Amino acid sequence: MWSKLNPVNMAKATYQYCKGDTGQADQGTGNEAPAPLLEQPWRPMDWSRENREHLKENIRAYKPLREDVPKPRIVLIGQISAGKSTFFNSINAVFRGYPIHQAESGFEANSLSKKYKSYPISDGRGGPELPFILCDTMGLERSDGEGGIRVEDILSVIEGHVHHQYTFNPWVAISRSNPHYRTNPTLADKVHCVVYVIDISSPLELNPSFLKTLNDIRSKVNELEIPQLVLVTKVDLACNEVRRDVHNVYQSRYLKEKMERLEKELGVPLARIIAVKNYSSELELSDAIDILLLGALQQMLRAADSYFENLNLNERFMVTSNDMNSRYDSYPS
Numbered sequence: 001m002w003s004k005l006n007p008v009n010m011a012k013a014t015y016q017y018c019k020g021d022t023g024q025a026d027q028g029t030g031n032e033a034p035a036p037l038l039e040q041p042w043r044p045m046d047w048s049r050e051n052r053e054h055l056k057e058n059i060r061a062y063k064p065l066r067e068d069v070p071k072p073r074i075v076l077i078g079q080i081s082a083g084k085s086t087f088f089n090s091i092n093a094v095f096r097g098y099p100i101h102q103a104e105s106g107f108e109a110n111s112l113s114k115k116y117k118s119y120p121i122s123d124g125r126g127g128p129e130l131p132f133i134l135c136d137t138m139g140l141e142r143s144d145g146e147g148g149i150r151v152e153d154i155l156s157v158i159e160g161h162v163h164h165q166y167t168f169n170p171w172v173a174i175s176r177s178n179p180h181y182r183t184n185p186t187l188a189d190k191v192h193c194v195v196y197v198i199d200i201s202s203p204l205e206l207n208p209s210f211l212k213t214l215n216d217i218r219s220k221v222n223e224l225e226i227p228q229l230v231l232v233t234k235v236d237l238a239c240n241e242v243r244r245d246v247h248n249v250y251q252s253r254y255l256k257e258k259m260e261r262l263e264k265e266l267g268v269p270l271a272r273i274i275a276v277k278n279y280s281s282e283l284e285l286s287d288a289i290d291i292l293l294l295g296a297l298q299q300m301l302r303a304a305d306s307y308f309e310n311l312n313l314n315e316r317f318m319v320t321s322n323d324m325n326s327r328y329d330s331y332p333s
Contacts (some may be wrong), residue, residue: 033298036241036253043250045291052287055294056095060123062131062301069188071117072304073133074159076231077217078197079146079153079210083233086117087197088134091297094290095123095130097281114138115159132301135191138168140213148186151213153173155220158194160185187311192304194221194228197265200258200275201237205221206265214266230273231296241275245261246284248289249275274299 064072076084093099102119117136137291141148148238152173156162166180174181182189196214206214221228232255236243239252249255255275263270274296277289 005321008053008285034069035252036239037248037251038239038253038256039295041250042256044251045247045295046097047247049287052291052294055291055298059132059294059297059301060130063306064131065312066187067185069192069308071120071129071131072308073135074187074189074195074300074304075135075137075191076195077137077154077251078139079141079199082139082199083196083231083278084139085136086280087233087276088136088292090276090278090289091134091278092119092121093285094293095121095127095299096125098285099282112242114160114167116164117169118164132297132304133239137172141210151216151220154217156181158191158221158224160189160191161328191226193300193309194226195300196228196268197231197233198262199234200232200255200262205265206262209267213296218266218268225307228272228304229267229299229303230266230268232259232262232273232275233278235275236277244284246277249277249292272299274301312328 003170064070076087078084089099089101090169092102095314115138119134119136121132121134122128123130138149138152140154147170149168150170150173153162153168157176161182163180163182166178167175176183194217196218218228235249235252235255236246239248239254239259241248241252242255258277259270259273262268262273276292276296278293279285279289282289
């Protein structure tokens with residue numbers, strides 16, 4: 001996923017920031033390495049149990065700004081093993097009360113998620129469904145740039161043409177004749193927020209081929225006026241300071257620099273780049289991990305609200321414009 005664009009500097013950054021070698025001299029230069037942690041978090045967080053419960057209640061009470069959309073659809077897009085399915089499992093875990101692995105996830109050369117799946121989340125075991133749907137897709141490509149979901153299929157998913165459980169073919173895009181193709185999708189069938197999932201644990205730069213694919217998708221999504229966020233995963237693998245204490249996620253110098261680099265490479269404002277630590281090996285939940293996950297989900301729902309607000313505004317403008325045209329046409333010539 002990443003290519004070597006500045007290996008010497010990146011290697012130093014990885015060693016100094018991730019390994020937490022505070023105050024050690026850079027051998028051969030006499031320069032002291034910067035501290036792995038900033039003096040203050042660059043993105044303040046409320047880590048209290050009360051905030052965790054507050055976030056959960058806000059999500060439970062969420063209602064879309066459209067009566068014709070009972071639940072906003074949030075699609076997760078990213079490379080193989082970036083953490084898309086694991087993010088769904090982690091959100092599921094937060095509301096279930098314990099780690100759960102409903103969606104297949106893992107470290108494989110080929111994508112485990114070959115089908116398009118729309119996952120509702122239940123509020124507790126056997127509880128009511130929560131007011132959103134997470135949509136999981138096949139990984140974009142392998143590290144060698146081969147295989148993975150086609151961009152045409154991604155756009156078909158976003159525009160609501162692909163049915164649940166469709167099996168993606170990396171060589172042939174879905175066609176109108178396919179029984180899993182939805183010819184006339186409703187607004188509820190379409191995607192209302194696009195999330196790009198990026199594994200931030202690699203010390204190298206984004207693969208140019210992958211970056212071009214993402215930018216091609218982003219360009220099309222911009223035309224559709226759908227909000228886009230970036231979700232960075234595996235922060236604990238990227239920095240030992242975060243591995244030791246998840247509370248350091250927005251105080252890690254290395255992670256901040258990596259996220260700022262993503263801002264430039266993807267053209268996405270830093271405010272739309274969110275860090276999470278998914279549940280992977282844990283047997284019990286953690287308030288800090290939950291807060292990161294819930295905060296990310298809250299941003300996704302807010303992004304969906306922005307989409308609905310813009311859509312409502314456009315529709316009101318069209319009604320006003322049509323009304324004015326009708327009045328103009330009724331005037332005697």
